[in-house]
Amino acid sequence: MASEGLLSISVASVLEDVLKEHGKRLSDMDLASRKAEETAARRYDAAMWLRRTVGVVSAKDLPEEPSEEEFRLGLRSGLILCNALNKVQPGAVTKVVVSSGDSMLIPDGAALSAYQYFENVRNFLVAVQEKGLPTFEVSDLEEGGKSSRVVNCILALKSYSEGKQMTGNGTWKFGGNFKPIESGKPFMRKTIDPFSNSLARSHSIDYRESHCAEQDKNESNEMSTPLNVLVHAILSDKKPEEVPVLVESMLSKVMEEFQRHITSQNELCLSKQMKAAKFKGLQDDGKSFSKLKIPADSASASCEIKKEKEIIKRARPKNENIIGSTKNEDASKEKLLKQLSILDRQQRDVQFLRRDLQTARAGLEFLQMKYSEELTIIGKHMHCFANAASGYHKVLAENRKLYNQVQDLKGTIRVYCRVRPFLAGQVNHSTIGCIDDGNITIITPAKYGKEGQRTFTFNKVFGPSASQAEVFMDTQPLIRSVLDGYNVCIFAYGQTGSGKTFTMSGPQELNQHNMGVNYRALEDLFNLAEKRRGTFSYEISVQMIEIYNEQVRDLLICDGLNRRYPFCSLTFFRYENLEVLLLF
Numbered sequence: 001m002a003s004e005g006l007l008s009i010s011v012a013s014v015l016e017d018v019l020k021e022h023g024k025r026l027s028d029m030d031l032a033s034r035k036a037e038e039t040a041a042r043r044y045d046a047a048m049w050l051r052r053t054v055g056v057v058s059a060k061d062l063p064e065e066p067s068e069e070e071f072r073l074g075l076r077s078g079l080i081l082c083n084a085l086n087k088v089q090p091g092a093v094t095k096v097v098v099s100s101g102d103s104m105l106i107p108d109g110a111a112l113s114a115y116q117y118f119e120n121v122r123n124f125l126v127a128v129q130e131k132g133l134p135t136f137e138v139s140d141l142e143e144g145g146k147s148s149r150v151v152n153c154i155l156a157l158k159s160y161s162e163g164k165q166m167t168g169n170g171t172w173k174f175g176g177n178f179k180p181i182e183s184g185k186p187f188m189r190k191t192i193d194p195f196s197n198s199l200a201r202s203h204s205i206d207y208r209e210s211h212c213a214e215q216d217k218n219e220s221n222e223m224s225t226p227l228n229v230l231v232h233a234i235l236s237d238k239k240p241e242e243v244p245v246l247v248e249s250m251l252s253k254v255m256e257e258f259q260r261h262i263t264s265q266n267e268l269c270l271s272k273q274m275k276a277a278k279f280k281g282l283q284d285d286g287k288s289f290s291k292l293k294i295p296a297d298s299a300s301a302s303c304e305i306k307k308e309k310e311i312i313k314r315a316r317p318k319n320e321n322i323i324g325s326t327k328n329e330d331a332s333k334e335k336l337l338k339q340l341s342i343l344d345r346q347q348r349d350v351q352f353l354r355r356d357l358q359t360a361r362a363g364l365e366f367l368q369m370k371y372s373e374e375l376t377i378i379g380k381h382m383h384c385f386a387n388a389a390s391g392y393h394k395v396l397a398e399n400r401k402l403y404n405q406v407q408d409l410k411g412t413i414r415v416y417c418r419v420r421p422f423l424a425g426q427v428n429h430s431t432i433g434c435i436d437d438g439n440i441t442i443i444t445p446a447k448y449g450k451e452g453q454r455t456f457t458f459n460k461v462f463g464p465s466a467s468q469a470e471v472f473m474d475t476q477p478l479i480r481s482v483l484d485g486y487n488v489c490i491f492a493y494g495q496t497g498s499g500k501t502f503t504m505s506g507p508q509e510l511n512q513h514n515m516g517v518n519y520r521a522l523e524d525l526f527n528l529a530e531k532r533r534g535t536f537s538y539e540i541s542v543q544m545i546e547i548y549n550e551q552v553r554d555l556l557i558c559d560g561l562n563r564r565y566p567f568c569s570l571t572f573f574r575y576e577n578l579e580v581l582l583l584f
């Protein structure tokens with residue numbers, strides 16, 4: 001490929017630069033017109049060879065001496081190029097797409113079919129490239145393209161063909177050790193044309209090694225080339241001492257140009273390879289899809305790929321239907337590219353989703369771990385609470401036990417004395433001498449001395465001013481023992497009108513302050529039962545019984561019959577001078 005770079009070096013321009021530097025203008029030589037002349041001659045040569053190779057009928061689109069535009073349009077379909085190459089080497093281009101008729105020719109000279117144009121030219125270029133011949137870009141056949149490169153390629157093919165005819169074994173390689181035969185109308189190198197220059201140089205060097213006689217002939221030929229004439233013209237009027245400087249300058253310029261072209265050629269080769277690989281990838285669309293790595297466990301992605309394949313299958317051109325459907329083909333290719341980009345995007349999305357899923361899974365596992373850890377901690381706390389509750393109940397039981405033991409120590413039988421105040425209308429003639437907590441002194445005026453004043457001891461003595469609450473306060477601890485399973489009996493004893501009913505129940509007009517022991521005991525029991533609701537469940541029932549004249553009567557029965565009931569939890573009864581509260 002480097003040879004192609006060498007071919008495009010414009011020695012004339014290099015010389016011109018050198019001459020400019022040395023104050024010498026090439027006005028009398030008119031290099032531009034000469035160059036155009038040479039370019040046209042080379043183009044005619046290429047066109048003639050093509051016409052001769054493929055036949056005048058096949059090459060009807062290519063005039064004998066075409067302009068640059070005619071040359072480009074004639075070769076644009078790639079038909080002539082493919083046919084010429086197949087003539088040189090049969091089967092070099094296996095697939096040549098032909099047009100269905102001339103009617104499809106477009107007046108402005110556009111290609112018959114974009115696909116045909118692309119396919120044929122591409123196949124031609126691939127085959128030419130495989131032979132090591134200089135190639136050109138597909139765009140060189142477009143308007144504004146470099147037709148000189150196309151000419152170079154065709155002339156190289158021509159040389160290849162001639163070399164092949166000469167050796168007869170097809171081993172000739174472009175740039176190899178072959179000296180092309182100049183038969184018929186020989187290809188005269190009128191210019192410093194890069195391609196012919198390269199050929200001539202390489203051939204002459206190789207040939208010099210093996211054919212000395214031929215070498216002299218070549219050298220004499222080169223002396224007669226315009227390049228030599230040019231050099232002679234430049235150097236003829238120079239003084240001998242100026243020649244080395246001028247030659248050195250020329251050589252350095254040529255070297256610069258040479259380096260520049262090698263670099264550009266390398267870049268060109270690289271871009272060509274990339275384009276060829278990309279194009280091949282598009283052609284082998286089905287294969288490309290099969291090569292794509294699709295996540296096996298992604299049902300949606302598989303579904304999408306199936307859809308893509310179906311679309312591509314539908315979009316895949318069938319050879320018979322391709323001709324005359326340029327727009328459809330272009331649309332199909334565009335669609336294919338779109339589908340590929342969508343597929344790429346979907347693959348990326350699937351990868352993102354997989355990553356998110358993995359993150360979510362990791363998060364979930366972490367939460368589960370945390371949850372189980374916290375459950376374990378809560379379990380331990382619960383165990384501690386259970387132990388504490390158990391301890392609490394033990395302590396509570398202990399407290400109750402101690403409480404009742406205190407009640408026992410205070411005395412299981414307690415006797416209280418309450419002195420009723422004088423009622424309205426009663427003569428205030430008190431016989432009570434003194435009341436001192438548990439002692440009361442009764443004075444009997446009719447008796448004297450020790451007999452006239454007697455002291456009685458009780459657990460407690462309540463004076464005439466003692467309130468109902470004070471009386472109840474001393475009995476309350478005993479009543480609470482009932483809820484811990486102890487039996488308690490409270491009764492009031494005294495003569496008629498002494499205040500038993502008042503103490504145990506209260507006056508007729510009851511209120512919060514004058515309620516007796518019975519009501520207060522019940523109220524206290526209900527409050528306690530409510531407080532211990534979470535721990536204990538109590539059932540409370542009430543009986544009211546009167547024992548009168550040795551008869552037991554149920555005061556809560558309304559039918560008047562006296563019935564004896566078994567004693568239950570809480571019984572109030574009255575027995576003659578006894579007002580009794582039984583608690584079980």
Ligand SMILES: Nc1ncnc2c1ncn2[C@@H]1O[C@H](COP(=O)(O)OP(=O)(O)OP(=O)(O)O)[C@@H](O)[C@H]1O
Pocket residue numbers: 419420421423464494495496497498499500501502503507577
């Ligand atoms: N501590 C007291 N303070 C004020 N009034 C009282 C007190 N004790 C009793 N009384 C009044 O004395 C009167 C007689 O009391 P109460 O009826 O309770 O006596 P009792 O012993 O029950 O008599 P009975 O055996 O005949 O039923 C009532 O009017 C009562 O209100």
